[in-house]
Amino acid sequence: MNNTAYTQPALFVVNHLMYLDHLEQTGREPDFLAGHSLGEYNAVVAAGALDFEAALCLVKRRGELMAEVTDGGMLAVLGIAHEDVEARLTEFGLTGIDVANQNGPLQTILSGKKTDLAVAERRFADVANCRCIPLNVSGPFHSRYMSHARSDFDADLARAHFGPMRTEVVSNYTARSYGSRRPAELLSEQITNAVRWVDSIRYLMARGVDSFVQVGPGNVIDGLTRKIVAQCEPLPAIELESADEVTAEDSGDSSFPVSTGRARGRTVENLGSNAFKASFGLALPYVAGGMYKAISSAEMVVAMARAGMLGVYGAGGVDLDEVRTAIRAITNELTEGQSFAVNYISSPSAPDKEEAFIDLLLAEDVRLVEASAFMSATAPLVRYRASGLSRDSQGAIERRNRVMAKLSHPDVAQVFAQPPQERLVRQLVDSGAITAEQGELALLVPLADAITVEGNSGGHTDGGILEVLYPSIRRQVRELERERFGTESIFVGAAGGIGAPEAVAVAFLLGADYIVTGSINQCTVEAGTSDSVKDLLACVDIHDTRLSATGDMFELGSKIQVVRKGLFFPARANKLYELYRQYESLEAIPSGVRKQLESKYFKRPIDAVYDDVTRHLSPAALKRCNENQQAKMVAVFKWYFMMSTFAALSGDPDWRLDYQIQCGPSLGAFNRWVRGTELEDWRGRHVDAIAVTLLDAACDYLTSFYGEAGATAPGLDADSRPIQTGHSRPRAERPILTGENA
Incomplete structure (x- = not known):
């Protein structure tokens, strides 16, 4: 069990079963959920954002990837505040060590290479009131050394489908509620960043929480939390909305990415x-x-x-x-x-x-x-x-x-x-x-x-x-x-x-x-719609749509906006409308054009198309077609629009070039925006x-x-109400804390 590849899925399952037992025994849902390190996955499941099986697969994969990083360990530094720990690391020149956990007022966990941690243990031994305990773990968790594992794990997170949270979850990475942030993003950040447990509890205290319950084996998390409540003040109100101080300038990008760590003055x-x-x-x-x-x-x-x-x-x-x-x-x-x-x-x-x-x-x-x-x-x-x-x-x-x-x-x-x-x-x-x-x-x-x-x-x-x-x-x-x-x-x-x-x-x-x-x-x-259509749509750019004739209001000359990239439909649809305006019957269309319609557009003889059409016409419509040759032509032309729609929805490969895909340029703007992210593939x-x-x-x-x-915003009158302020939330009690006591 010292190998995290086995520890993580085992502990996740035990935590989950104990949470189910807690609900059965108390009959009470929590107001908030927080999980220490691995426990955050239990919290996300308890909040309803991820089902148990999907989460277990993620945890198993997370453990396997983290277990591959073996050149390192973790060291607990007790007796001094974590601000002092960070200052001492700088003083000692130990720049290769990261703070992994801020567990308590006087408990900080460090991660790094074993040689660096050995030096840190000797140097901290000379600091008053300080003692160190090497942890029996298999790698330097929550540190920069997990970046390769995080990179591989991001692909698994991108495939996971996270739903809405029925209960607020506090993130290890931000020490704030998930809010509008995507779970995949925060769980990814957690792998290479510190577990900010002290600030997480201080955040809950500021939200009015005064009752904490640990769910999971042992009582380590419960003990840490009691010390934080007794010795620390709630977060100041001004800090409650500032989850993560990263700006566009810090990232070197003046635009905003698909996911961002910027602190927000406005939320969704x-x-x-x-x-x-x-x-x-x-x-x-x-x-x-x-x-x-x-x-x-x-x-x-x-x-x-x-x-x-x-x-x-x-x-x-x-x-x-x-x-x-x-x-x-x-x-x-x-x-x-x-x-x-x-x-x-x-x-x-x-x-x-x-x-x-x-x-x-x-x-x-x-x-x-x-x-x-x-x-x-x-x-x-x-x-x-x-x-x-x-x-x-x-x-x-x-x-x-x-x-x-x-x-x-x-x-x-x-x-x-x-x-x-x-x-x-x-x-x-x-x-x-x-x-x-x-x-x-x-x-x-x-x-x-x-x-x-x-x-x-x-x-x-x-x-x-x-x-x-x-x-x-x-x-x-x-x-x-x-x-x-x-x-x-x-x-x-x-x-x-x-x-x-x-x-x-x-x-x-x-x-x-x-x-x-x-x-x-x-x-x-x-x-x-079909996967083949989605494959096409995922490649659409802002100039890849155009107006074409429409089948449902064909005679009126109404227009629809459709995809043109790699498709003949818009050109052929407009050609059919031109023929309708130019000729009074199918027989009046020149033979060369008729052959092109049969071979390229309809992919069958016009008579066969009309036979198919008559099987779906009402008696009144059939009578009108038999009496009016232009009405008959319109019925045949509309068959093409019907088939192009059906082919797109079903993914018919024989009609691939004639798919009717109604779409505006906004999809092109979206595709450009998500390029290079997990949202580039429509399957994500x-x-x-x-x-x-x-x-x-x-x-x-x-x-x-x-x-x-x-x-x-400046320049807008108050009546325009561009952004409404949200309602304040009531005082909450009874959070559930799912813990990891590695």
Whole structure:
């Protein structure tokens, strides 16, 4: 057991079993968790951020790598403060020794080469009140000599999927709560840096903790902690937010990296609107928007919800039975009632389908929809909204069914910032679709609870500039609310072009209550598209997208933004639209062009394509095609768009050059930002992790410009609320400390 390769997994398992036993015996969850060295892995598991099996694999690998470093050891220095220990090391010229543990007020552990430690033991013997004890360990842990092990271990950490923490964990490296920092980053730093146990306990004391319980074998950690509480003061309030004093200048980089140790004046909890987060039951003001064909998958929604953010299931173009299955899978996973939304795309040409979709949402008790592509309020949308309206015991209107509208036109914003038209509400009441009371209440509240202003994005886009659209629409919404209701209850978020921390920061500086991302999320593990598409997306740069014709609004000449790098789809889609504008029938197209369509575009004869199309047309549509040759041509051309989408989702290699991948340039910005990090490979990208990473880096960006004082940046009026201050946390008790007594 002196070999750390065996000590670590054995101790980890024992610690975990003892923690489970503690929960069973007491029935009480801790308010905080802290672990000494290896024990930090137990703390992360206890907090729910990593499952036991995954953590055990990491611990086993950690032990193996650390055991490979054998040229060194550790020395306990007792009787003098660790500041004195560090001063003496400098005095003795022992620059090859690192402080590994700050265990207690008068206990410091050193790491280094055995020859250097032998010299240190002799020299400290001459210091008054000081004695040294060599430790029976197999290597120089928590020191620079573990850098090679750390480098190898980073690859294992990058593959691990860390979820949200339901309990705060105190980091050995920062001696502060993990907060927005990524567990992989902090656990990596721990290998080559000191365990700051004294400051960890002082931090908890400053947070109001006065009861500590050790979980794990022995009582070493308990004894150390009691001495710290008795002999040390809590950290001063000014130090509570300063986790790690590293600046951009220190790192030699004026930009900010994917992960940074910079002390933050702002944290992700301070971004956006606290009222928005409270209203929707979120911890962070971040939404992963809906992407059609379930690219925004049920798995993506669950991951976002468990991380305290909002995920939107991409129900557009998905069969109703499949939508129902996905909704039930989501609700079964979210046992704590976390928030989620379902994308609701306007279908004015298919009102029956829209009505059936609303029937499904109401039957499955879906409380929030993301309404997209609406130009006006439709009867099914108003029915969904009104069906959830009632009055509570105090007479206040309760909004059970909530609407988050995504739009890019001021005219559409006006629709959602006001109640629906009385005529439309009366029709619903008269038909029995809603009650008379629901109809009355529908005229007293705006149609939307939140409005997302969308700039240039992937998929259908007007190419709007977010910095132009957002202030104008936000101001318009506020004026309409004040005029009609005398309040400002609608939350206004920002979307489109958000793929880098600077863009996140700009959105919040514009006054966004929340942000919505899309393109960057389809290149994640959870995205419901093929691996071959994700491989392509991971290589997209900021100039690798272009506008092309779209199949769903082909005749109108509507445009979507798609990936062009390595693909023929955008050029071929635009060519089909040109042919539609130029010719009135398939027969009118020159024979040479027809052959090219059959061999390159459709990969089969046009007659075979039309036979396939007729099997899926409604009787009315089939009649129209038989009577109108241009309608027949459009039906055949739309088949290409359908196949290009299906091929991309399924990863069909025969259609590889014709994949339709709707995407904006924000993904290119994200790819550039994460180049050379563990997020460069999409297999290391989890939708919740990249969200927190972006928010975290945006905080660094804001702090680097405006410093740590003040919530409002220079040049912005107070009403814009770019950054909201967070609520203070209550006094906490009963932390659990999982320990390592090597």
